[in-house]
Amino acid sequence: MRDRTPSRRDVLTASTALAAGALFAQPAKAAAPEPTAITPALIAAARKEGKVAFYTALELASSERLARAFEAKYPGVAVRVERSGAERIFQRIGQEQTSGIRAVDVVCSTDASHFIAWKRSGWLAPDPPEDVARHFPPEQVDGDGMYATVCASLSAIGYNTNLVKPEDAPKSFADLLDPKWKGKIVKAHPAYSGTILTATFALARELGWPFFAKLAAQKVMQVQSAGDPPKKLALGERAVQADGADFVLWHLKAQGQPVDVVYASEGTPLIVTPACMFRAAPNPNAARLLQHFLFSAEGQEIFVDDGRHSFHALVKPKPGRAPLSAIKLMKSDPAVVETQSEEIKARYTKLFGV
Numbered sequence: 001m002r003d004r005t006p007s008r009r010d011v012l013t014a015s016t017a018l019a020a021g022a023l024f025a026q027p028a029k030a031a032a033p034e035p036t037a038i039t040p041a042l043i044a045a046a047r048k049e050g051k052v053a054f055y056t057a058l059e060l061a062s063s064e065r066l067a068r069a070f071e072a073k074y075p076g077v078a079v080r081v082e083r084s085g086a087e088r089i090f091q092r093i094g095q096e097q098t099s100g101i102r103a104v105d106v107v108c109s110t111d112a113s114h115f116i117a118w119k120r121s122g123w124l125a126p127d128p129p130e131d132v133a134r135h136f137p138p139e140q141v142d143g144d145g146m147y148a149t150v151c152a153s154l155s156a157i158g159y160n161t162n163l164v165k166p167e168d169a170p171k172s173f174a175d176l177l178d179p180k181w182k183g184k185i186v187k188a189h190p191a192y193s194g195t196i197l198t199a200t201f202a203l204a205r206e207l208g209w210p211f212f213a214k215l216a217a218q219k220v221m222q223v224q225s226a227g228d229p230p231k232k233l234a235l236g237e238r239a240v241q242a243d244g245a246d247f248v249l250w251h252l253k254a255q256g257q258p259v260d261v262v263y264a265s266e267g268t269p270l271i272v273t274p275a276c277m278f279r280a281a282p283n284p285n286a287a288r289l290l291q292h293f294l295f296s297a298e299g300q301e302i303f304v305d306d307g308r309h310s311f312h313a314l315v316k317p318k319p320g321r322a323p324l325s326a327i328k329l330m331k332s333d334p335a336v337v338e339t340q341s342e343e344i345k346a347r348y349t350k351l352f353g354v
Contacts, residue, residue, distance in 0.1 A: 033126040033145045035133035038292050045285035047076040052286035054079050055093065056108045057086035057194055058273070059227050059248070062306045063108075069302055070293050077286050085225055086111040086194025097123055097280070105287035106294070108150055108275045110226070111194025113338035115147045115274045125279040129292045135313040136295070140272070147276035150294050151308040152324070155199035155269040156246040157262040158230055163239040172265040173207060176242050177214045186221040186229045186238035189354065191345045195226035199243050199269035200344050201337045202330040206266060209347060215242060216351045226271075233259045243269075247307025250321070267330040273308075 046052075056063045060083045067079035084092070086109045096103050109115070118124050119142070128145035140149035157176070159169045163184075170176050176185060190197040203211065221238050223229060229244030234257040241249075246268075249261045275294050281287040293299045300310040304318050317323045337344075 033128060035128045035130045035145075036288070036292075037130050038289065042285055042289060043074060046074065046283075046289040049283040049286045050076060051078045051080060052283045052290050053082060053103060053105045054108075054290065055082045055089055055104045055106070057084065057089050057110045058108055059083075059245075059306075062303075062308075065306065066294065066299065066302055069299070070290055073293065073298070074289060077289065079290065085192040086114065087192055087197065090114050090117075090194075093118070093123075097121070102280045102282045104278050105281040105283050106275065106277050106290050108273055108294070109194055110153075110271055110273050111197055111337070111341075112149075112272050112274050112334035113341060114194070115142070115276060116334055116338050118276070118278075119144070119146045123278055123280070125277050125281065125284070125287075127277055127288055127291060129295045131292070131295045131297065131312065135297075136311050140311045142274075147274045148295065149272045149311055150275035151300075151303040151310060152270060152272045153195065153308050154246040154263070154327070154329075155195055155226065155243045155271055156241075156249065157264055157268075158233055158241040158244060158246075158249045158259055159262065160233045160236055160239050160258050161260055162258040163236065166260070169260070169262060170240060170264075171262065173203060173211065173242075174266070176240065177211070177218065181218055181240055183219045184239040185215075185218050185242050186223060186232045186240070186244075187215075187242035188223050188226050188229055188244055190348050192224040193226045195245060195271045196243055197341060197344060198271050198332050198337055199226075200348060201340060202267075202269040202332050204344065205332075206330055209351075212348065212351050216353075220352065222352060222354045230259060245271075250307045263327050265328075267328040270324070270329045270331050272334075 063081045063083050067081050070079055089109055093104055124146040126145040132141055132148045136148055157170055188196040190200040226245040227248045229241035230248040230252055232238050233241055234252045246261055249259050252259045277287040277291050297314050300312040300315040304310050309324050
């Protein structure tokens, strides 16, 4: 029988109502829902359900840490972590929802355009936590209260300090095209990773597709997840990464691994990771409780400690890390990423042959 798993194209349609440059610029069609608070009744109801399904594109170690912290705070509610690449998560949820399978409670995806599609399909539940309403900037919050940015990261250049001297390391994306890096570069794939899909969109917009054509000629090692290139650097399998999660590089560096981070002179792609709960959540009270925890100052501190960036006004950057305001950023409109995602993946695959 032919596989009828919905593709991204099946689920996504053009979204032209969003204003260019804003992360969550869809105008609210009705009054936004009032923010909700954690109450003893909510906690009791969540414990009665006893479990919650957390679909996440975050690194597994980070996702498990969040889950264990939540379980410690709210004993009796077990978190089942379902971790995969953002594009795989999207495909799985599309298949489940269109098949009437109620499995997902809360989702974090590194591809912000997913939330536009899910909202348009009517799959999300409006439930803005109090912390979001009080402490998050409006541009990081959906106007209808369906989702908000739970954390952010950067897709950075990196290098192995045993193989490359700091003065010789690439300082820009253009530097990656130097013949001396041929056969020495690793990068992740936009068809697997939401981080890399957004990063590819930003770089194609700023540098053009000819940049990727020239980069493909550098005999690049292709991996999947945005967390994979830093690990290849640490192992010495490649000298330089063209893209990948900056927080993984910082983790490895803190562990004494021979890696370092470069924020390119052209700018570094900013990757926002929203979170939401689903309307058909099988454990709605536990889902609401987990959603509140992720956006609380306590939950946000875990994101920051793991190397990500928080937009919570009461949460400070990790000591020794530059705030986003100090880094030249390439920002992306998720609505435009959504309309171009299939083209991006197709062009990339054709150029790199993978």
